[in-house]
Each structure stands twice: as structure tokens, then as C-alpha cells.
Amino acid sequence: MKKTTYINSQKFRSSIHAGFVALSLAIIPWGNLGFAQENVEMEVDLANMEESPQAHFGAPEELVNHLVIAVARADKEALEILFGDKWTDLIPSDGLDPEAADKFLSAWAMSNTLIPEDQTTRTLAVGANGWTFPVPIVLTEEGWGFDTDAGIDEVRSRQIGRNELSVMQALLAYRDAQFEYSSMDRDGDGVVEYAQKVLSSPGAKDGLYWETEEGSDDLSPLGPLFAEGGPDEGTYLGYRYRILTSQGESADGGAQDYVVDGNMTGGFALIAWPAEYDVTGVKSFIINQEGTIYESDLGPDGEAIVGEIEGFNPDESWSPVPVAFTDIDAL
Incomplete structure (x- = not known):
């Protein structure tokens, strides 16, 4: 079964139904975040997620939009779906640091771009200085998703x-x-x-x-x-x-x-x-x-x-x- 991604939700919630995980994202002022003022809902095929337990999308821009929404809402369940079961190696299990989240969103609102590293890899850069998000976006058979393992290594390298x-x-x-x-x-x-x-x-x-x-x-x-x-x-x-x-x-x-x-x-x-x-x-x-x-x-x-x-x-x-x-x- 194919996963589908569509825009129509009015609430930010998570639910499981008929073999799908649906993540619904509520209205927030997206005018300051650089993309359309619409709500986003993503459906992810659970059968595919058994082999790769995280969401993938048809375009890297879709993935990034979901990331920004999840950060703005400090939604841990959404972050787990985006990054997979190792998400707590990137983000504390008790949630996002509000100050860090605000800095990311402010930088995003100022400037954001996807840098093509090659045909199957993109790097998200935000802010006036082009700070790069540590988790690369990669294209697999399932679509565009975060390479969480590579991101964990990069976060450790940056901290070191x-x-x-x-x-x-x-x-x-x-x-x-x-x-x-x-x-x-x-x-x-x-x-x-x-x-x-x-x-x-x-x-x-x-x-x-x-x-x-x-x-x-x-x-x-x-x-x-x-x-x-x-x-x-x-x-x-x-x-x-x-x-x-x-x-x-x-x-x-x-x-x-x-x-x-x-x-x-x-x-x-x-x-x-x-x-x-x-x-x-x-x-x-x-x-x-x-x-x-x-x-x-x-x-x-x-x-x-x-x-x-x-x-x-x-x-x-x-x-x-x-x-x-x-x-x-x-x-």
C-alpha cells in the first residue's frame, strides 16, 4: 500500500486507524515560517513502517514542513514519527528546549533553503548565516526521510x-x-x-x-x-x-x-x-x-x-x- 500525504486537517493530533498512522497538525501562523498558511496531515503506511519505522514523503519540502510544524508545536509524537525510534538520541525525551526551538523557528522565518549535496541527499540550511540542520534528508525507495543515524553522528561531532x-x-x-x-x-x-x-x-x-x-x-x-x-x-x-x-x-x-x-x-x-x-x-x-x-x-x-x-x-x-x-x- 502506498502512503499518502494531503493537506486538510483542523487539529493537531495522532491516531491509528486501518493500518495507518495519521498525524494531524493544527493551524499556527505559518506566514512567519515561510510556507502556506494551511494545515497538514500525513498518513504513513504501517506496513512500510515495520521495516523503516519513520515517515517518508514524496518531496523533501514536505518533510521539512512537517518538521517545522512539529517543532513549533513541541509535539514529541510527531518528532518520533519523523525521526523514528531513535528520536530521543537527537531530542531529550522530556521534550524540546523552548529556547532552542524558538531560535530554530526564528532562523527558519528569516531564511530557509534545501541544499542539494547530491541527487539523493539534501541539507536544510536556515538563518542569515546558513546554519545547517544536523540530520540529512535522504531519498530511499520509500521516499524522502531523515537519516537519523547520520544525524546522531553529526550532533555528537558538533558537540565534541x-x-x-x-x-x-x-x-x-x-x-x-x-x-x-x-x-x-x-x-x-x-x-x-x-x-x-x-x-x-x-x-x-x-x-x-x-x-x-x-x-x-x-x-x-x-x-x-x-x-x-x-x-x-x-x-x-x-x-x-x-x-x-x-x-x-x-x-x-x-x-x-x-x-x-x-x-x-x-x-x-x-x-x-x-x-x-x-x-x-x-x-x-x-x-x-x-x-x-x-x-x-x-x-x-x-x-x-x-x-x-x-x-x-x-x-x-x-x-x-x-x-x-x-x-x-x-x-
Whole structure:
């Protein structure tokens, strides 16, 4: 049996009848969304959906129209029909983030186009900057539908990319904070030094972050978010961190300890690695006071490898990251 798609519904509902799933979509102000002010109902052949449990259409434009309607209505059942049983890998099971949905709809209203990648693949681009929807639209024997598996991979890749850029920004912020910390004798020991930890001891200023009373001008070099999830505590931006107190032969100046007579005056360094490899990140990063970020793919055993790293030592297994690639606005 063929699936049919037609426009006539007055309500947004889902029903099952005579071997069909019918998804009815209510009237909303489509004038701002870029297509006709009409209601849409799609019928999907359940027999075909047993082999491919998601909706397919005769044209990619039809599929995209249904997507926009489903997002505007925050209809989880409609999204499940459009993306299949893996839809929760793309969208939280408790529903769409209203802010993210509004941004998507606003971008759609501003500009929307289907980019032909080849004869059987389309990419939806929206907004003034042409942001591309991560789930490709592909043509199969059943018609045009979302390639959900490819979309899941793309979403993960984009998240990893954003995490990695954010982590590089965090490393640069750590460097700035160390220089600010060492601008005066913070812990009152008579030595101007770098901090050997991020979170200060209670009542002390021996780390890059300390609690201050509201309205106080005595602000710490780092804020609480990095302190709570940074080197001393756990994960931050999908990464784990460790302060390094020495450097190896491959670093400028050769091997040396940063800590002299208990005070870290010779320099500082930080290493960051993915909390979950290939999920929260791929590359590991290191930086010292010189300011160059180096990256390396340590693989799934990165945690163990990092555990054996004693100091900042950017040998041939590490590559410098071009400054342009540390800009999170690039994504």
C-alpha cells in the first residue's frame, strides 16, 4: 500500500486507524515560517513502517514542513514519527528546549533553503548565516526521510567540536588567571608565585578561586564554574584537567621543575583530556605559561596515558593549535 500525504486537517493530533498512522497538525501562523498558511496531515503506511519505522514523503519540502510544524508545536509524537525510534538520541525525551526551538523557528522565518549535496541527499540550511540542520534528508525507495543515524553522528561531532573549542578557551583563561594571581603575593608568604591549585583552601587564597562576599572588590582570578568542575574537582565542559608542575626536554628551556622551595615560581602548565573519549571529546590539550596550546589524540586509553604524564612536554606526538582554531565563535 502506498502512503499518502494531503493537506486538510483542523487539529493537531495522532491516531491509528486501518493500518495507518495519521498525524494531524493544527493551524499556527505559518506566514512567519515561510510556507502556506494551511494545515497538514500525513498518513504513513504501517506496513512500510515495520521495516523503516519513520515517515517518508514524496518531496523533501514536505518533510521539512512537517518538521517545522512539529517543532513549533513541541509535539514529541510527531518528532518520533519523523525521526523514528531513535528520536530521543537527537531530542531529550522530556521534550524540546523552548529556547532552542524558538531560535530554530526564528532562523527558519528569516531564511530557509534545501541544499542539494547530491541527487539523493539534501541539507536544510536556515538563518542569515546558513546554519545547517544536523540530520540529512535522504531519498530511499520509500521516499524522502531523515537519516537519523547520520544525524546522531553529526550532533555528537558538533558537540565534541564545541567542547574542544570551549576547553581551549578554558586553558587560555587558566593562563590569564595564573598571571593575574602572580601579580601580587596572594597567600602572604612573602613570595610572588603561581597557584598550584584552582580551589583555595577555606579562608585562604592559595588557589585561583576563592569565595568572596557580595559586593567585594577582592575577586578571584577564576570564577566558580571552572573551580567547581576544574582540576581539583572533576569534569568541566566534558573534560578532566590536571595541573602540571614541571616541564620536559621538549619544552622551551628544557626540563625543569616549576616548584622551587615549595612555591611554583618557575612556570605553570595544565593538561585537559576527554572525560569520555569520542563522546565528550577526542583531542587532549596542554598549555603552559608560553601560551601555545598543543593537541593530541590519545585514543580511548587517554585517561591512563595522562596518568603517566609528569610534566608539560610537547614532543612529536603533540601538535600546536593555530590561534584561529581556538575561537569558539567559529562554530
